[in-house]
Amino acid sequence: MTPSVPAPSATTPSAAGPADLLITGCTALVHDEHEEIAFVEDASIVVRSGVIEAVTREARLPDAALRIDARGQVAMPGLINCHTHTPMVALRGIAEDLPAEEWFNDFIWPIESNLTQKDVELGARLACAEMIRGGVTCFADHYFSMDAVAAVVSESGLRAHLGEAFFSSQGAEGREKSLDFALRQRGGAGGRITTALAPHAPYTVDDADLAAAALAREHGLPVHLHAAESRGQTDTSLARYGRTPIEILQRAGLLDNEPGLLIAHGTGIVDRDLSVLAAASGPVAVATAPRGYLKFAWGPTPVRALREIGVPVGLATDGAASNNSLDVWESMALTSLVQKSTEGDPRWLTSRQALHHATLQSARAVGLGERIGSLAPGRRPDIVLVDLSGPHTQPVHDLAATLVHSARSGDVKTTIVDGRVLMRDRVLLTLDLPATVRELVERLPALVDRGRGRRIQEYDT
Numbered sequence: 001m002t003p004s005v006p007a008p009s010a011t012t013p014s015a016a017g018p019a020d021l022l023i024t025g026c027t028a029l030v031h032d033e034h035e036e037i038a039f040v041e042d043a044s045i046v047v048r049s050g051v052i053e054a055v056t057r058e059a060r061l062p063d064a065a066l067r068i069d070a071r072g073q074v075a076m077p078g079l080i081n082c083h084t085h086t087p088m089v090a091l092r093g094i095a096e097d098l099p100a101e102e103w104f105n106d107f108i109w110p111i112e113s114n115l116t117q118k119d120v121e122l123g124a125r126l127a128c129a130e131m132i133r134g135g136v137t138c139f140a141d142h143y144f145s146m147d148a149v150a151a152v153v154s155e156s157g158l159r160a161h162l163g164e165a166f167f168s169s170q171g172a173e174g175r176e177k178s179l180d181f182a183l184r185q186r187g188g189a190g191g192r193i194t195t196a197l198a199p200h201a202p203y204t205v206d207d208a209d210l211a212a213a214a215l216a217r218e219h220g221l222p223v224h225l226h227a228a229e230s231r232g233q234t235d236t237s238l239a240r241y242g243r244t245p246i247e248i249l250q251r252a253g254l255l256d257n258e259p260g261l262l263i264a265h266g267t268g269i270v271d272r273d274l275s276v277l278a279a280a281s282g283p284v285a286v287a288t289a290p291r292g293y294l295k296f297a298w299g300p301t302p303v304r305a306l307r308e309i310g311v312p313v314g315l316a317t318d319g320a321a322s323n324n325s326l327d328v329w330e331s332m333a334l335t336s337l338v339q340k341s342t343e344g345d346p347r348w349l350t351s352r353q354a355l356h357h358a359t360l361q362s363a364r365a366v367g368l369g370e371r372i373g374s375l376a377p378g379r380r381p382d383i384v385l386v387d388l389s390g391p392h393t394q395p396v397h398d399l400a401a402t403l404v405h406s407a408r409s410g411d412v413k414t415t416i417v418d419g420r421v422l423m424r425d426r427v428l429l430t431l432d433l434p435a436t437v438r439e440l441v442e443r444l445p446a447l448v449d450r451g452r453g454r455r456i457q458e459y460d461t
Contacts, residue, residue: 021047021381021419022064025071027399028055031374035360037352039399045075047381047419055375066421070385073413074403077373078137078382079328080362082314083224083264083287085143087115087123089130090440090447091321100230100296104459106450108321112144113454114447120145121152122440128156129433130326133426134409135384137417139326140262140287140316140366142198142224146181154189157422157430159382161262161366163198163224167457168206175199175209182221192418194367196262201226202248203233203461210252222260222367228268230298233461246273255280260367262287264316267298269306278309285365286311289318290334296322300338303357304348314365315358329409332358336404351400385414 028043044061046054095107120143131139138159141149146164153160164181166174182195197216199205205225216223228234228245237245246255246269254261255276266286269277277284288301303313315331317323332354339349349357363373372382386407388396393406415423422430 016048017062019046019048019053019062019064020050020066021045021416022061022067023047023070023075023383023385024061024067025069026073026075026385028375029074029076029355029359029403030055030376031356031360035356037355037400039074043075045375045381045383050380050419052375052377052379052381054377068385068414068421068424070414072387072389074386074388074399075375075383076386076403077359077363077375078384078415078417079135079332079358080314080366080373081131081136081139081317081326081328082262082285082362082365083140083142083289083316083318084127084326085319085321086127086139086141086149086326087120087143087145088319088321089127089326090119090123090444091319092324094321094448101459101461103296103322104457105455109455109457109459110450110452111448113452113456114449115144117145117148119440119443119447121148122436122443124149124152125156125431125436126433126440127320127326128152128158129428129431129436132156132158132415132422132428132431133412134327134329135386135412135415136326136328137382137384137415138366138368138372140196140224142226142264147185150185150188150193153193155430157192157417157420159192159368159372159417160189161194161196161224161368163196165198165200166209167200167204168209169204169457175212175215179212179215179219179221183219186221190418196222196224199223199225200457201229202237202245204457207252210248210254213253213257216257216259220259222262223254223257224262224264225254226264227266228263228273229265230296230461231268231270234268234270236461244268244270244273246276250276250280255282255284257282260285262365262367264318265289265293266301266306267293269302274305274309277306277311283364283367284311285314287314287316287365288331288335289316289323290331290338291324292318292322294334294338300342303335303339304343312361312364312369313357314362327409328358329407333405351398351404354404355400381416381419383416384412386411387413
């Protein structure tokens with residue numbers, strides 16, 4: 001591995017009795033005082049009272065209720081999936097090689113009209129199992145029947161940022177349901193659940209519902225929505241309204257929402273939008289899910305331009321119906337590669353920059369930048385241990401490059417959220433995966449029936 005780098009965040013563990021969790025012998029991914037990625041070899045991580053107490057190379061370590069020997073493994077902050085639709089794993093591969101309008105109108109929205117709360121529960125449980133096994137410790141979900149998803153989050157042990165999606169075609173009831181969910185579930189699952197108001201998108205939500213930004217401010221809620229998903233959407237918006245989707249959000253007051261705004265995709269963000277975003281008085285972030293854009297032949301999220309104006313860009317997968325997986329490792333590698341190709345510059349995005357997007361920038365995108373995203377004292381212990389002993393990751397000349405371009409989700413050996421081990425040695429400890437798959441498969445014929453002539457919405461951009 002690479003030579004060890006002293007970690008400015010490392011501290012000496014206290015002598016206040018046994019720790020809750022002690023991870024020893026790992027190489028720890030940390031951030032220095034400039035937020036640059038660094039690695040500390042032969043490190044130990046001490047967790048006490050619900051937070052990371054120390055990342056240290058001290059020889060004297062406290063006893064612990066649980067001790068994990070992580071020799072030969074990399075400890076890093078858990079990955080964050082900044083935008084997905086977990087129940088859509090049930091539709092993985094249902095509609096392939098189609099333009100977005102056919103994908104939505106002929107397949108996805110007719111099928112989603114069949115969804116029951118049980119379908120949502122089973123899809124969310126399968127998705128959570130997939131993410132735990134892939135080293136994702138937190139996800140931002142935007143879907144329907146979100147009480148069922150919140151229950152699965154509680155069961156699984158994951159951390160989540162949840163929003164009940166709504167369309168203006170639902171009338172005022174949709175907006176009210178989204179607000180009610182956000183207020184009831186905020187702080188749920190022992191504090192692991194945060195919530196957002198979740199209008200679907202400017203092309204499915206009218207000005208009156210977008211003005212629900214005032215509701216978000218009143219209740220201290222962030223907003224999570226789709227916007228400028230493609231350049232085609234932006235061009236259509238300009239032709240119809242004389243404004244880009246980002247300018248529509250500005251007019252609605254969403255860019256000034258102090259609790260924050262998370263924009264999914266943003267591949268249609270254009271030059272005129274950058275000054276608008278830079279002038280936003282509320283924290284704005286973008287979630288990028290490059291695999292889906294490649295499938296739909298959309299352009300990339302302008303990561304470099306957003307970074308230059310201080311807008312965090314977190315990594316995401318979108319739903320598995322469009323992306324086919326919830327693999328954030330793949331999103332990290334593709335983000336780096338697509339940006340190099342788009343910019344015509346092999347020096348951008350570097351592996352260390354990609355790791356920054358996967359850790360601190362993703363944490364900021366979901367409003368948790370002060371709690372997770374870094375292995376540092378005072379942070380919540382969301383930690384994954386990655387085994388790099390496989391032939392596809394050896395030898396290691398550049399550890400950052402190995403993590404971004406060689407490691408796979410299957411290399412995650414242990415997943416820990418809030419100090420609780422959810423998977424150890426590749427064994428899921430909180431979810432029954434075979435039972436979930438059996439029950440979901442039994443329900444699929446009724447779910448995928450498109451012969452009922454219903455559609456939850458019309459895709460018209």
